[in-house]
Amino acid sequence: MSDIGVSETNIDAKSSDAKSVDGKANETRANETREKILNAAERLFMEFGYEATSMRHITGEAEVNLAAVNYHFGSKEALIQEVFRRRLDWLNDERLRVLDEMEAEANGGPLKPSQIVDAMFGTLLRMANDESVGGSTFVRLLGRTLTDPSKFINTFLAREHAYVMDRFKNALFRALPDVPKSEIIWRFHFMLGATSYAITGADALTGITDWQLSPSDKDERPDLLLPRLMSFLLGGLRAPLPQLPMFPNAGATQIGTQDNIY
Amino acid sequence: MSDIGVSETNIDAKSSDAKSVDGKANETRANETREKILNAAERLFMEFGYEATSMRHITGEAEVNLAAVNYHFGSKEALIQEVFRRRLDWLNDERLRVLDEMEAEANGGPLKPSQIVDAMFGTLLRMANDESVGGSTFVRLLGRTLTDPSKFINTFLAREHAYVMDRFKNALFRALPDVPKSEIIWRFHFMLGATSYAITGADALTGITDWQLSPSDKDERPDLLLPRLMSFLLGGLRAPLPQLPMFPNAGATQIGTQDNIY
DNA sequence: ATATGTTTAAAACGAACGTATGAATTGTCA
DNA sequence: TGACAATTCATACGTTCGTTTTAAACATAT
Numbered sequence: 001m002s003d004i005g006v007s008e009t010n011i012d013a014k015s016s017d018a019k020s021v022d023g024k025a026n027e028t029r030a031n032e033t034r035e036k037i038l039n040a041a042e043r044l045f046m047e048f049g050y051e052a053t054s055m056r057h058i059t060g061e062a063e064v065n066l067a068a069v070n071y072h073f074g075s076k077e078a079l080i081q082e083v084f085r086r087r088l089d090w091l092n093d094e095r096l097r098v099l100d101e102m103e104a105e106a107n108g109g110p111l112k113p114s115q116i117v118d119a120m121f122g123t124l125l126r127m128a129n130d131e132s133v134g135g136s137t138f139v140r141l142l143g144r145t146l147t148d149p150s151k152f153i154n155t156f157l158a159r160e161h162a163y164v165m166d167r168f169k170n171a172l173f174r175a176l177p178d179v180p181k182s183e184i185i186w187r188f189h190f191m192l193g194a195t196s197y198a199i200t201g202a203d204a205l206t207g208i209t210d211w212q213l214s215p216s217d218k219d220e221r222p223d224l225l226l227p228r229l230m231s232f233l234l235g236g237l238r239a240p241l242p243q244l245p246m247f248p249n250a251g252a253t254q255i256g257t258q259d260n261i262y
Numbered sequence: 263m264s265d266i267g268v269s270e271t272n273i274d275a276k277s278s279d280a281k282s283v284d285g286k287a288n289e290t291r292a293n294e295t296r297e298k299i300l301n302a303a304e305r306l307f308m309e310f311g312y313e314a315t316s317m318r319h320i321t322g323e324a325e326v327n328l329a330a331v332n333y334h335f336g337s338k339e340a341l342i343q344e345v346f347r348r349r350l351d352w353l354n355d356e357r358l359r360v361l362d363e364m365e366a367e368a369n370g371g372p373l374k375p376s377q378i379v380d381a382m383f384g385t386l387l388r389m390a391n392d393e394s395v396g397g398s399t400f401v402r403l404l405g406r407t408l409t410d411p412s413k414f415i416n417t418f419l420a421r422e423h424a425y426v427m428d429r430f431k432n433a434l435f436r437a438l439p440d441v442p443k444s445e446i447i448w449r450f451h452f453m454l455g456a457t458s459y460a461i462t463g464a465d466a467l468t469g470i471t472d473w474q475l476s477p478s479d480k481d482e483r484p485d486l487l488l489p490r491l492m493s494f495l496l497g498g499l500r501a502p503l504p505q506l507p508m509f510p511n512a513g514a515t516q517i518g519t520q521d522n523i524y
Numbered sequence: 525a526t527a528t529g530t531t532t533a534a535a536a537c538g539a540a541c542g543t544a545t546g547a548a549t550t551g552t553c554a
Numbered sequence: 555t556g557a558c559a560a561t562t563c564a565t566a567c568g569t570t571c572g573t574t575t576t577a578a579a580c581a582t583a584t
Contacts, residue, residue, distance in 0.1 A: 049313065049410070051313030054541065055541080055543085056542095064562085065562055065564080067562075070543060075542080076543090147406050149310055149314070149406060183490070186460075186490050186494075187494055192459055193455040193456040193460065194455040194459075194498065197451055198452060198455065225448075227504035228449075231503065232448075232449055232499075234501060235497040237497070238497060239496060242490050242493040243489060318572095328533090328534090328573095329532075329533080329573085329574080329575090
């Protein structure tokens with residue numbers, strides 16, 4: 001009778017551990033359902049976005065019952081977090097593994113910027129070519145979500161990325177000791193943007209613009225994208241420092257030359 | 263009686279011209295209402311995204327009646343198109359005006375890449391500092407929407423940008439005759455991404471990453487962003503061409519040097 | 525002043541949303 | 555095999571969505 005009696009069901013968000021008490025073949029079947037949902041959600045969120053993708057759309061595509069999402073994940077919000085978590089865990093572990101390996105080989109010395117950029121963004125693009133860890137679907141979803149306005153998604157992604165970002169940021173500080181930290185941070189941010197657009201490239205290149213790639217470029221294999229992007233990112237990262245207005249002579253630590261034929 | 267008799271009202275989407283027959287003070291009041299709606303929608307779409315922003319939220323913020331949106335614009339979809347149109351018309355006209363001016367001054371010769379980049383992306387960032395044409399609110403909305411998965415928005419933006427993109431693309435082709443067109447297209451795309459992230463910079467820099475800008479960087483004035491971004495974009499655009507795999511010696515037309523200390 | 529067309533106001537519409545419920549089904553182990 | 559937990563299923567709930575409707579309020583022109 002009281003207005004409290006609501007929560008005798010739904011003991012908790014019964015995600016992935018509620019079934020470990022007993023059954024074992026059930027676990028297999030349940031995990032199949034879970035993965036069908038995750039795969040469908042991953043693809044649909046990528047194509048239509050989080051808000052525009054309904055539970056019924058997801059469960060329809062996954063060929064499972066509507067209630068299965070709430071049973072396995074608790075809510076739509078928890079579902080997208082799990083969509084990201086299962087891929088980001090792998091991605092960021094791999095990024096750190098590559099970075100650790102490089103730093104071990106450097107014997108305490110600074111890394112080359114190209115190594116850091118490759119560990120960060122090259123790993124991402126290589127992930128896009130590896131279907132066993134989500135392939136291009138997830139990477140494109142990630143690229144789009146980085147600019148998503150949804151508050152809780154951004155908070156979640158920030159938390160998932162915090163440690164990795166810190167490691168790479170500091171690696172760049174050591175690699176470019178003469179460049180102001182704020183400049184490095186901004187350029188890292190610009191690199192994120194360029195990479196994000198690189199990932200969604202095919203879509204956007206035919207979307208925002210209508211430029212048709214010439215026939216010889218039509219057979220773009222995805223592996224051509226990585227060297228293209230790496231050249232661009234390194235060119236941007238190593239560009240001469242800007243002449244900041246109000247501080248006309250800030251060029252003492254420039255790391256390149258800005259000649260005038262451009 | 264027949265099942266046709268539905269459409270004697272709502273002659274058409276009565277947008278902005280239905281009232282020009284007669285009243286004149288009415289017109290003023292109506293345009294005030296229209297602009298209040300457009301301003302509120304612009305801000306809310308920027309903050310929450312298209313799907314997550316409801317009509318009631320918009321009309322509440324604009325302090326107009328719920329039905330006013332459908333009366334003035336016809337539908338939510340038509341509303342966001344008008345939100346973009348009133349700003350993009352100005353932006354793209356300005357871009358073309360700057361480009362035309364530069365080309366006139368070049369007397370038929372090619373422009374410098376830095377001129378083209380400035381006309382395209384510099385104009386955008388200068389728009390962000392001009393509140394009379396939407397300021398940072400619209401520019402941030404645009405930056406986010408360029409990666410938005412919503413189909414009809416992308417179609418609309420592609421149409422709005424088509425001519426401008428074609429002009430700038432061809433200007434870059436002429437400015438960099440030795441660089442393969444596909445490479446230019448990709449780099450233009452990378453520049454779009456870097457710029458998009460530059461615009462949403464403050465948000466994302468504190469969102470995805472938790473890096474705190476040092477106190478001396480805290481007073482970042484928005485006008486410092488433009489030279490920063492321009493340096494990065496030009497560095498990326500002018501970077502040495504990538505060594506494409508399978509074609510080890512494609513470097514005949516390289517436009518820079520990629521030394522090895524990086 | 526009254527007629528006319530335009531804009532606001534308040535309420536309601538059907539559809540679609542995320543979620544919850546309870547019964548049926550399935551798989552596991554005593 | 556029967557008890558029991560885990561999962562699936564069909565269905566329904568309460569909200570909120572974009573949109574429509576009807577009447578009142580408003581400004582203008584004759």
